Amino acid sequence: MESNVHTMATPKQETGNFMRSYSRPRKSGASAWWLQRITGLALVVLTVGHYILMHYNPQSGHDYGETASRLASPWFKGIYLGFITIGMYHGLQGIWNIVRDYKLKPIVGLSIFGVLVVAGIIFVAMGWNTILTFDPAKP
């Protein structure tokens, strides 16, 4: 019978390992858990509202003029800046939550974490840029 004694993982020295926080989490994660619920409940209103607002008639979500008239309101702009940010946070936190369910090597897990953070920052910046530099007069 094949023995797996030689392939079994042996405890490593943890001191000075910068990956320790990934392989042996010390934080409870409670604040991320709460934030996921709070942003989730906000997004129920925002996302369902956004979907209906953009589709209640064929023009509402696909017409430049209608988009421009909505973006004229600073309230709409402010809500949508928040919408993009918490939507991206909730989504990437959710992906990270799924990734953490698989016992990946620290280097793989941390690489995925890095990609999620960088992609999130780039795309939130892209969304903010679209809203803040939008010029309705541009032909």
Add this chain to the structure above:
Amino acid sequence: MAYIPPREPFSAWNRLIMAYRRFSGSWAYILHRLTGIGLVVYLFVHIWALSSLTKGRAAFAEEMVTFTSPPFKVAEWLLGALVMFHAFNGIRIALVDLANGARYHKKLLGAVWVTGIAVVVLMFFLIFSSELFAK
């Protein structure tokens, strides 16, 4: 003499799926993850596609010719199904976690399906109103 275990009748994938099949809540768990992944992928595409708003009226109108074609309209309507399931099941998760939802989560799941399907059917009539009620 090596012990050879009897061959499993199912593959690993099959066993994984069969382990979940009896419980509606397990399917809700899987669907919540799959719809979540789908919505994040869509969010990236959505932010990227709508950045054309900064290029002015003509560029936006040109892009919208593609996005208002029939295949994209159907995709947009189906996207709503992901949104509604994830949103309503998310309310259910919050009730299970923060309220006494564990005692009635199956009823909540029924409500998720009924409300979700009702909203998606309603959105069908709104999204395809110009095709359905053409003069």
